[in-house]
Amino acid sequence: MSSIPDKPALEGLEAKWGENWSEQGTFRFDRAGASASGRDSVYSIDTPPPTASGSLHIGHVFSYTHTDIKARFERMRGKNVFYPMGWDDNGLPTERRVQNYYGVRCDPSLPYDPDFTPPFEGGDNKSSRAADQLPVSRRNFIELCEKLTVEDEKQFEALFRQLGLSVDWTQTYRTISDDTIRQSQLAFLRNLERGEAYQSLAPTLWDIDFRSAIAQAELEDREQQAAYHTIEFPFADGSGSIAVDTTRPELLPACIAIVTHPEGPHKHLIGTKVRTPFFDAEIEIHGHHLALADKGTGAAMVCTFGDVTDIVWWRELRTTAGESLPNMTTIGLDGRFLPDAPASVGDADASAWYAENIGGKTVFSARKAIVEKLQETGDMTAVGKPFSHAVKFFEKGDRPLEIVSTRQWYVRNGARDAELRDTLIENGKQLAWHPDFMRVRYENWVGGLTGDWLVSRQRFFGVPIPIWYGLDENGERDYDRVITPAHDLLPIDPTSDVPVGYTADQRGVPGGFDAEADIFDTWATSSLTPQLAGGWERDEELWNAVAPFDLRPQGQDIIRTWLFSTMLRSTLEDHRSPWRNAAISGFIVDPDRKKMSKSKGNVVTPADILDKHGSDAVRYWSASSRLGMDAAFDPQNPTQVKIGRRLAIKILNAAKFVLSFPVPEGAQVTHALDASMLTTLDAVVRDATSAYENYDQAKALEITEAFFWTFCDDYLELVKERAYDQTDVGQASAALALRLALSTLLRLLAPIVSFATEEAWSWFEEGSIHTAAWPAPLGIDGDTAVLTAASEALIGIRRAKTEAKASQKTPVTSATIAAPAAKVAALRAAADDLRAVGRIAELSFADADELTVTDIVLAPVEA
DSSP states (O other), rough: OOOOSSSOOOOTTHHHHHHHHHHTTOOOOHHHHHHOOOOOGGEEEEEOOBBBBBBBOOHHHHHHHHHHHHHHHHHHHTTTEOOOOOEEEOOOHHHHHHHHHHHHHEETTSOOOOOOOOOOOOOOOOOOOGSSSSOOHHHHHHHHHHHHHHHHHHHHHHHHHHHTTOOOOOSSSEEESSHHHHHHHHHHHHHHTTTTTEEEEEEEEEEETTEEOGGGEEEEEEEEEEOOOOEEEEEETOOEEEEEEOOOOOOGEEEEEEEEEETTTTTTGGGGGETTTTOEEEEEEEEOOTTTTTTTTEEEETTTTSSHHHHHHHOOBTTSOOOOOOOOOOTTTSSSBBBBOOOOOOOHHHHHHHHHTTTTBBBHHHHHHHHHHHHHTEEEEEOOOEEEEEEEEEETTTTTOOOEEEEEEEEOOSSTOOHHHHHHHHHHHEEEEEEEGGGGHHHHHTTTTTSOOEOOSSSSSSOOOOOOOEETTTTTEEEEEHHHHOOGGOSTTTTTTOTTTTTTTBTTTTTTTEOOEEOHHHHHHTTTTTHHHTTTTTOHHHHHHHEEEEEEEEEEHHHHHHHHHHHHHHHHSSSSEEEEEEEOOEEEEEOOOOOTOOOOHHHHSSHHHHHOOHHHHHHHHHTOOTOOOOOOOTTTOHHHHHHHHHOOOOOHHHHHHHHSSSSOOOOOOOHHHHHHHHHHHHHHHHHHHHHHHHHHHHHHHHHHHHHHHIIIIIIHHHHHHHHHHOSSSTTHHHHHHHOOOOOOOOHTTTTTTTHHHHHHTTOOOOOGGGOOOOOOOOOOOOOHHHHHHHHHHHHHHHHHHHHOOOOOOEEEEEEEEOOHHHHHHHHHHHHHHHHHHHTTEEEEEEOSSSSSSEEEHHHHHHH
């Protein structure tokens, strides 16, 4: 126990107790205890691993506090809490940060420089042009990624410790460590062995800046300006033409069909052959239900590929001869047009014009050139007014995605497998969602999938795909001859390791082997966070103790990515949900109710807020919002934070005051008002406990805080005179009731106001409040009406003195409290305390319809 300071203060409590918790191992997971007591004794949390690529923002503080409140509650309830922390190191955000921070970019063709020093350190993490970045080898680039993420993680951990997260910091992992790489590669190889992973050459959503494929879950729509261009397509027999509207005239060289609705105005032309204007390729008019009869001219170009609908048409349409449509790619991986025209271009002059005017150009330049050419030839008859429409972007990208044909690795996700899709829906139903309406978002996502999960990325800092390919006699990859490593050889990097049965000098030569250079998408590793944290295929004892996890806490915006992908991997591997509960936090919005995000420039970093107001105040603000609900935050006037700080200070001052009253040995609760207060508190314990159990920390706080202020403002004032008076027979009852209430209230508030409650607890109890037993109802038989009526009467006495322009300390010769008969009976039980607090010499009671303080006579003021 520590001594009570003369002037309790919040300042310094984070450092004091953070160090103490670390030294004492207060939040450490008890492995031996878990093994001895079994799975039901453990509460395990699949903590979100924050992306180590910059700084944490106020949204992290908001959602991670929600999780910590639940962890602290379950720990006090006697659970052995497994609360790890992971760091999501790899992926595109990390690479972008490294590029801007050090002024470099990766060029895999360059040799490793062991003495390399980056041009600078400390870039502002804003976009910079690739041309201004120094190219470095892949190994040099990865070393810089490793260096910067480690430094970022140190800062993240320091902030989380300041916030008071009760994480077991001995249970941490990184998504790029050897153990992680091994487990991620092993999970993929098992997917491959079961036929759930496969490779395919197919149209791919492609970010031309990151030079990488993008999965469906990483897309977002952004409004962009466009204009319809009307192009006349002549019929092949020379009998006329059909007008087609398009927003992407630059893709005319890749036009492979015209599509119209089967019941639309052009249905009679379905099956007719037309020629592409200027480029003179023969194509056909098709019918398809996705074509909009009332949009534009009612006919649209099918190009490879302008948007995702083009992919659908390319896959589903067949010519009248039953042939598949061709793939006439025109845009390369750099976002520029390929140097030569597609083979379908039937006019030699058009091919030459393409090579001279289009090849190597950006989309914007190519569009300008083609529009000018078609206007010159008269094939473009109109250009409409600009309008705004939704265009697909990578969620972290700056330019619209293009669609190019690439060979990628996929994992089956139910998009083309009804049985798997139904299983994923059912596993989602078995999961308890908090709040429950978030389940619909998951089900809608699963039901709306249009393709399998693309897991390969053309990047550098990540988990290598553990695959080699056999080379044929011409040195070309034989994609049917995939070479995989034995499980016990993992982790491996195929670009440097050699497959069994080959030698290093056979790399890249005919009859030898070639490495897969792609890495896994970061979600392909993050989808395994339960396995990574829980020791799957690494620590069987730990895995059996924590899996399936009790809780997956996360944001609502990554239900389609993190939650779904983790559910998928667990379903494929273990045929079950990876968790029992999912707690979904809402967004943080600015005062204008706009979601805070880096792209909008309205993100608030939490360090200053924590330093200025204290961690308990910030934790209070977070706890005040229910799961799934958005919370507004105004850094200029953080009202809820200020209220939280006031509560934390009041906890310290109230505890100091209560502890100033010694509790006599053998004391018992004998006074009606004391019993009434404790009986009321029993109901608070029951209701707050139920709210915590149901992941509603906001309700638990609301219930507890309301009673706490009643306790401080009313009960303490009512009994303090009796508690001071050692000659009063009711003193022991008051002192004991005060001490019992303080102990209970501190524990009820401990999951939220974690530092102030720990400080106050240390003044009169051994050990940490956060490992103390959760309060249970005391079962003292009291009438709750006594406290309610006495509090109401106290307010009336204060009001009467205020109206008389007298101090609350002014003595009163006599006063009458009028109230309904039932309340009068309750008031008589607290009459002595009411006389003492009001300094009333003679107090009488009368019957009335409402409680009022009347006939108050102030004592004469002595001259």
